[in-house]
Amino acid sequence: MSEKELKSLEDQFQARIDRDEKIEPKDWMPEKYRQTHIRQISQHAHSEIVGMLPEANWITRAPTLRRKLALLAKIQDEGGHGLYLYSAAETLGISREEMYDQLHSGKAKYSSIFNYPALTWADMGTIGWLVDGAAIMNQVALMGTSYGPYSRAMVRICKEESFHQRQGYSILLTMANGTPEQKAMVQDAMNRWWWPSLMMFGPKDADSPNTEQSVKWKLKRKTNDELRQQFVDQTVPQANILGITIPDDKLKWNEERKHYDFGEIDWDEFWQVVKGHGPCNKQRLEARKSAWEKGTWVRDAAVAYAEKQANKEVKQAI
Amino acid sequence: MNNNLIQYIFGIADNCLILGQRLGELCGHGPSLETDIALTNISLDLLGQTRSYYQYVAQLQGGDVTEDTVAFLRVENQYLNTLLVEQPNTDFGYSIARQFLFDVFHLLLLEELQNSKDENLSAIAKKSIKEVLYHKRFSSDWIKRLGDGTDESHSRIQTAINDLWIFTDELFHQTDADKAMVSQGIGVDVTLLKTKYYKEVSEILEEATLQTPQIEYFQKGGKQGIHSEHMGYILTELQYMQRTYPNMTW
Amino acid sequence: MKNWPLWEVFIRSKNGLEHRHCGSLHASDATMALENARDVYTRRMEGVSIWVVPSAQITASNPENNGETFEPAIDKAYRHPTFYELPDELKHM
Numbered sequence: 001m002s003e004k005e006l007k008s009l010e011d012q013f014q015a016r017i018d019r020d021e022k023i024e025p026k027d028w029m030p031e032k033y034r035q036t037h038i039r040q041i042s043q044h045a046h047s048e049i050v051g052m053l054p055e056a057n058w059i060t061r062a063p064t065l066r067r068k069l070a071l072l073a074k075i076q077d078e079g080g081h082g083l084y085l086y087s088a089a090e091t092l093g094i095s096r097e098e099m100y101d102q103l104h105s106g107k108a109k110y111s112s113i114f115n116y117p118a119l120t121w122a123d124m125g126t127i128g129w130l131v132d133g134a135a136i137m138n139q140v141a142l143m144g145t146s147y148g149p150y151s152r153a154m155v156r157i158c159k160e161e162s163f164h165q166r167q168g169y170s171i172l173l174t175m176a177n178g179t180p181e182q183k184a185m186v187q188d189a190m191n192r193w194w195w196p197s198l199m200m201f202g203p204k205d206a207d208s209p210n211t212e213q214s215v216k217w218k219l220k221r222k223t224n225d226e227l228r229q230q231f232v233d234q235t236v237p238q239a240n241i242l243g244i245t246i247p248d249d250k251l252k253w254n255e256e257r258k259h260y261d262f263g264e265i266d267w268d269e270f271w272q273v274v275k276g277h278g279p280c281n282k283q284r285l286e287a288r289k290s291a292w293e294k295g296t297w298v299r300d301a302a303v304a305y306a307e308k309q310a311n312k313e314v315k316q317a318i
Numbered sequence: 319m320n321n322n323l324i325q326y327i328f329g330i331a332d333n334c335l336i337l338g339q340r341l342g343e344l345c346g347h348g349p350s351l352e353t354d355i356a357l358t359n360i361s362l363d364l365l366g367q368t369r370s371y372y373q374y375v376a377q378l379q380g381g382d383v384t385e386d387t388v389a390f391l392r393v394e395n396q397y398l399n400t401l402l403v404e405q406p407n408t409d410f411g412y413s414i415a416r417q418f419l420f421d422v423f424h425l426l427l428l429e430e431l432q433n434s435k436d437e438n439l440s441a442i443a444k445k446s447i448k449e450v451l452y453h454k455r456f457s458s459d460w461i462k463r464l465g466d467g468t469d470e471s472h473s474r475i476q477t478a479i480n481d482l483w484i485f486t487d488e489l490f491h492q493t494d495a496d497k498a499m500v501s502q503g504i505g506v507d508v509t510l511l512k513t514k515y516y517k518e519v520s521e522i523l524e525e526a527t528l529q530t531p532q533i534e535y536f537q538k539g540g541k542q543g544i545h546s547e548h549m550g551y552i553l554t555e556l557q558y559m560q561r562t563y564p565n566m567t568w
Numbered sequence: 569m570k571n572w573p574l575w576e577v578f579i580r581s582k583n584g585l586e587h588r589h590c591g592s593l594h595a596s597d598a599t600m601a602l603e604n605a606r607d608v609y610t611r612r613m614e615g616v617s618i619w620v621v622p623s624a625q626i627t628a629s630n631p632e633n634n635g636e637t638f639e640p641a642i643d644k645a646y647r648h649p650t651f652y653e654l655p656d657e658l659k660h661m
Contacts, residue, residue, distance in 0.1 A: 027631045049351065056346035060339060060552075063559035063568035064386045065369050068342070069362060075345055076358040080608055083351050087592040090574065096594065097571050121559055121568070156591070160612070171568070178566055287347065295349025297474065298410045301467025302596035303570045308466060309597060350572065352593055352604040359607050459599060 017217060022148040025091035033217060036210075037147050038092050039108075040219060042099045045085035046110035047135075048078045050103075050284050054118035055127060063121055070167050071124060077164070081157045088149035104289045106276065111135075113200050115278030122175060122182075122189035128168015129238070130197040134231050136161055138201075141221035169238065176242045183243070190239070191247045198262075199270045201228040232260050323436070324375055325398065325495035326505050329541060330427070331371030332399035335389060336549075337420060338364035339556055340407060349410050356456060360417070363449040370442045390560040394553055395543030398493075402485035404540065404548050408478070411464060411471070415478035418457035422518050423489045423511070425450045430506040439504065458522050465526025472527065479523065480531045487536035489515070574623040575601040577608075579615035587619050595620075 001009075010030050016023065023029055052075045059075070062068035086096045102108035113131055118124065136158065143154045172189075175182040202208055202224040214220035222230070232251075239246050250263035272278065341361035348354025372385035379388075402420055407413045428450055431443035464475035490512040492500070499505025520530040539545060559568065572594040578587035590609050595601035601620040609615065629637055645651045654661060 024631070026628060049346075052346035059342040059345055060555040061558045063390075063563075065365060065372070065389050067568055069365055069369075072342060072345060072358055072362055072365070076355055076362070076611070079346070079351055079355045079358070080611070083355070083593060083608060084591055086351070087574075090592070095571065153591075174567055179563075181563060182566060291347040291349070294347075294409065295353075297468070297470050298349035298353075298464070299572060299596070300570070301471030302463045302600065303467075303572065304471075305463040305467040306597035350594065352595060352600075352608060356604065356607040359611070456603060459603070463596070463600075 014216065017146045021146075022151060023146050024148045032213075034092050036213070036217070036219065037150065038089055038094050040214075041085055041089040041092075041147075041150055041153075042094070042102065043109055043111075045082045045089060045099065046103045046108055047114065048082035048085060050110045050114045050288060051131075052078045052082075053284055053287050054114055054116070054280075055124060057118050058121065058124050061121070062124075067124075067171065074128070074164050074167055077160050081153075081160070084153040084156055085150075088147075088153045091149045100288075100292060104285070104292065106285070109274070111200060112270070112273040112278060113196050114284060115273050115281045116192070116196050117280055119192070120185050120189060122172065122185040123193070125168045125171030125175065125186070126189040126193045128164055128166075129172055130168075130193050130235065131200070132161065132164040132168060133235065134197050134200045136165060137227050137231055137234075141227070142219070144218060144221060146218040172242055176244065186242060187244050190244050194247050195265060195269075196273075198228055198231070198265055199273075201225075201231065203267075203270070229259055232262050236260055320378055322495040322498040323504065324378055325493065326499040327371050327375055327439070328396075328398040329493065329496060330431075331368050331375070332397045333403050333420070333424075334364040334368040334371070336397070336399045336552060337403040337416075338362075338368060339552060340403065340405075340416075341413070344407055344413060357413070360453050360456065363446075363453065367442065367446045367449070370445070374438045374442070386560070390557050394545060394549055397540075397545070397549070397553070398543060399540050399545075400485065400488045401537055401540040401546050402482060402489065404546055404552060405482060405485065406548055409474065411474040411478040412482070414457055414460045414464065415475060415482050417453065418461050418522070419479075419482055419486055419519065420489075421450060421454040421457050422522075423486075423515055425454050426511045426515055426518075427506055427508065430511070434505070435503040461522055461528070462526040465523070465528040475526075476528050479528060480533075483531040483533050484535065484537045486515075486519075488538040488541060491538055491541055493541055572596045575605075575620045576623050576626060577601075577605040578619040578621070579605075579609055580617035581614060582616055587617065590614070592623060 009028060013023075013028065013030060013033075023033075055071060055075050055078075059068065059072055062071050086099060089099060090096060099108065103110070113134075118127065139154050139158050139161070143151060143158060145151045145154065172186050175186050205211060205223045205225045208224055211220060211223055215223075236246065236251070248263045250261060252261050254261045273281070276282075338361045341357055341364070345354065345358045345361070348357055368389065369385050372388040375388050376383045376385055402416060405412065405416055425447070428443045428447045432440050432447065434440045434443065461475065464471040466472070490508045492508060496505055496508070500507045516530075523530050540549075573596075574592055575595055576592050577590055579590045580587045593601065593604050593608055595604050598620060602618055605618045605620055610618070
C-alpha cells in the first residue's frame with residue numbers, strides 16, 4: 001500500500017469516527033488504533049481483576065452478613081467486568097493469556113490505586129465511594145468510545161456498577177452515624193485514599209502526551225484534568241454529608257470558576273507507584289501470578305478432559 | 319424457648335456459614351476468571367441461606383438477638399458445623415472435593431427438609447434446593463474433569479477425596495437435639511440418607527475414573543462443637559470486627 | 569499447555585424474544601461454557617435461555633466486501649411498503 005493510499009484510508013477511518021460510526025473488529029483500522037486499544041482495554045481489564053484483591057482481603061472479615069454478601073457480589077462483578085474487557089480486547093487479535101503474560105511480566109500496567117493497602121473496614125466504604133466513583137466517571141464517558149466491543153463492554157459495566165458506589169457510601173454513612181471510633185476510622189480512610197483517588201485520573205493534561213490522539217478516537221471524551229475537576233466537585237458535598245474533612249487545606253469553592261480549587265498532587269508519589277514502587281505493587285502482582293500458576297494444572301485438566309470426551313463422541317459416531 | 323430446634327438449625331446453618339466463608343477466601347484467586355466467578359456464586363448462595371436460617375433463629379430467640387449476633391458472637395464450641403466444611407482450601411482439588419462431598423449430602427438433606435412440619439424450615443429448604451442442585455452439578459462436573467483429566471489432576475483430586483473422606487461419616491451423625499426434632503417431624507433423619515449418599519458419590523467418582531476410598535476410621539466432633547484446629551482461625555477472621563468493636567452498627 | 573477456547577454467548581432475556589449476543593468467555597467444553605455463561609452473564613436475572621457457540625465456528629462476512637454484499641439492497645425500494653402509493657381516503661393497509 002502506498003503512503004498516499006494509507007493516508008486516504010486513515011482519513012476515511014477518522015471520518016467514520018467523526019460521524020459517530022462505531023468501528024467493529026473486522027473493519028480496517030490503523031495499526032496504531034489497534035495497538036492503542038489493546039493497551040488501554042487490557043490495562044482496564046487488569047485494573048478490574050487486580051482491583052478485586054484489596055477488597056477480597058476483607059471478605060472474611062466483613063462485620064455483618066449483609067455487608068459480606070454485598071462485598072462479595074461487588075468483587076465478583078469486578079471479575080465479570082475484567083472478563084468483559086478481556087473479551088473486548090481479544091477481538092483485536094490478542095489472547096487473554098498473552099494479556100496475562102504482559103501483566104505478570106510487569107509490561108502491562110493497571111490502575112495504581114490498587115497498589116495501596118486496604119487497612120480497615122472503612123477502606124471498603126472508601127474504595128467503593130471514591131475509587132469506584134472516580135472509575136465510573138471515566139467509564140460513563142467511554143460508553144461513547146469509537147470501538148464497538150469496548151463501548152458495549154462499558155455500557156454493560158456502567159449498568160452493573162451503579163450499585164458499587166452506593167454500596168461503599170452506605171458503609172461510610174452507617175459508620176459516620178456511629179461511635180467516635182467509627183467516625184475516626186472513616187476520617188482515617190479518607191486521609192489515606194483522597195490523594196491516590198485524585199491520581200487515578202492520570203498526569204496533568206500538559207504532561208499527558210496521548211491525550212490528543214485519544215480524544216480523536218473517542219478513547220478519551222474528557223481530559224484528565226476535566227474529569228479530576230468533575231470528581232472533586234461531585235465529591236465535596238458527599239464528604240460534607242459524611243461530616244468528614246477532605247485532607248487538602250487548599251480546597252476551596254471558586255465562585256468565579258464555579259468549581260472547587262484544590263491543592264497540588266504529590267507527583268513524585270504518583271510516578272513512584274506507577275513505576276512499581278508503591279506499598280503493594282509487588283504483593284498484588286504476586287497474588288495474580290500465584291493464582292494463575294496454581295491454576296495451571298486445573299486448566300490443563302479441563303482441556304484434557306474435553307479432548308477425551310470429544311474423542312469418545314467420535315468413536316461412538318463411528 | 320425451643321432450644322432443640324435452635325440447636326438443630328445451627329447444625330444445618332453453620333455448615334452454610336463456614337463453607338461460604340471458606341469459599342469467600344478464594345474470591346480473586348481462582349484458576350480462571352470464569353471459575354472464580356462461579357465459586358463466588360456458590361459462596362453467595364450459601365451465605366444467603368445462612369441469613370435465612372439465622373433470621374429464623376433470631377425470631378425464635380427474640381430479644382436483642384439478630385442474624386449477626388448469631389453469626390458472629392458465639393464461641394467456638396457453639397458452632398455446630400461438621401468438620402468437613404471447615405477444611406482448608408489446600409488447592410483447587412481440595413476445594414472441589416470438599417464442595418462435592420458436601421453438595422451431595424446437602425441436596426439429599428434439603429429434599430427431605432422441605433417436608434418438615436416447621437414451615438420456616440420447609441420454606442428455606444424449598445428455596446435452597448434449586449441453588450444446591452446447581453452447586454452439585456458444578457462440583458460433580460469438576461470432579462469428572464479433574465478425575466478424568468491429566469495424570470496430575472487425577473492424582474491430586476484422588477488425594478483430596480481420600481483426605482476428606484474421613485469427614486463424610488459425620489454428616490450422618492445425630493445429636494440429641496437432632497433426634498428430638500426428627501421425632502417431632504421437624505428434623506430430617508440423616509441416618510436414612512447415608513446409603514443413598516455413598517451410592518451417589520461412588521457413582522460420580524467412578525465416572526470420574528476415581529477410586530471410592532475404603533476407609534474404616536472416620537473423624538467427628540464438629541456437630542458437638544468440638545472442631546479441628548482450623549476453626550479457631552476461621553472464627554478469628556469471621557468475628558474480627560464484631561469482637562474488636564463490640565456493640566456497633568455497621 | 570493449551571488454553572481454554574473462546575465461546576460466544578447468546579441470551580434470551582424472556583420467552584417471546586430472540587437470543588441476543590451478549591458477550592464471550594473461555595471454557596474448556598460446552599458444558600462448562602454453559603455453566604460459565606450462567607454465572608457470568610445472568611447474575612442479575614438477565615436470561616431464561618442460553619446458547620453458547622465456539623467462537624471459531626462462526627463464519628463472518630468480511631467488511632471489505634460490504635459494497636457488493638449490502639449496498640445492492642439500497643435501491644430495492646419496492647421491498648418497502650412506502651414504495652406503493654395508496655389513495656388518500658384509504659387510511660390503513
